[in-house]
Amino acid sequence: xxxxxxxxxxxxxxxxxxxxxxxxxxxxxxxxxxxxxxxxxxxxxxxxxxxxxxxxxxxxxxxxxxxxxxxxxxxxxxxxxxxxxxxxxxxxxxxxxxxxxxxxxxxxx
Amino acid sequence: xxxxxxxxxxxxxxxxxxxxxxxxxxxxxxxxxxxxxxxxxxxxxxxxxxxxxxxxxxxxxxxxxxxxxxxxxxxxxxxxxxxxxxxxxxxxxxxxxxxxxxxxxxxxxxxxx
Numbered sequence: 325x326x327x328x329x330x331x332x333x334x335x336x337x338x339x340x341x342x343x344x345x346x347x348x349x350x351x352x353x354x355x356x357x358x359x360x361x362x363x364x365x366x367x368x369x370x371x372x373x374x375x376x377x378x379x380x381x382x383x384x385x386x387x388x389x390x391x392x393x394x395x396x397x398x399x400x401x402x403x404x405x406x407x408x409x410x411x412x413x414x415x416x417x418x419x420x421x422x423x424x425x426x427x428x429x430x431x432x433x
Numbered sequence: 434x435x436x437x438x439x440x441x442x443x444x445x446x447x448x449x450x451x452x453x454x455x456x457x458x459x460x461x462x463x464x465x466x467x468x469x470x471x472x473x474x475x476x477x478x479x480x481x482x483x484x485x486x487x488x489x490x491x492x493x494x495x496x497x498x499x500x501x502x503x504x505x506x507x508x509x510x511x512x513x514x515x516x517x518x519x520x521x522x523x524x525x526x527x528x529x530x531x532x533x534x535x536x537x538x539x540x541x542x543x544x545x546x
Contacts, residue, residue: 325478325489325491355532356531356532356533358534358535362476366539367524367537367538367539367540368476368524368537369537370534370535373534375532413475413476417531417532418531419481419488419489419531420466420478420481420488420489421466421478421526421535422478423468423475423476423477423478424475425474425475426474426475426476
């Protein structure tokens, strides 16, 4: 099956700074790469996704980049706010969703 | 907005007992999943289900586990002879198709004592 690695496991940034989370995957057949945000005690919720035929996608303060050749993709959050504090999971999907290990992001006011 | 619902929200069971976790996926979705999340750890894939059969399962999903779609709406995960290490949050998810957003239920917290 797919192997998704995610770094860093924890990340602290000052409010207003940018945060970057990186993931790599192993299965070249994976073609859909969503990012989920999980607040404490709640279900994971999709924040942005990208497909293999696209290199970059942006939605307001959130952007995702994909390098299919290198098999890595990244989440970029600009102008971070305290409400961005959560655990973020990347996923790579072909037939199934395989999640990374998660990044606990803390935005310090 | 349609959502995936899970019951119960919290289940406490004695070691060795059987539990059934229930999920109602979004009605027009075709693919169903169970995931497990041990406290503070990653979301781990257990099993996927499509067209009334298991399409893929992980190493975690051994003979202790089974899934069923007993009617047109429910999707259940049965854990036989529960062990302490089965304690986790179990999430059900559904998607309309491959390569589309997975919607997660709110989870069932299973505590085995």
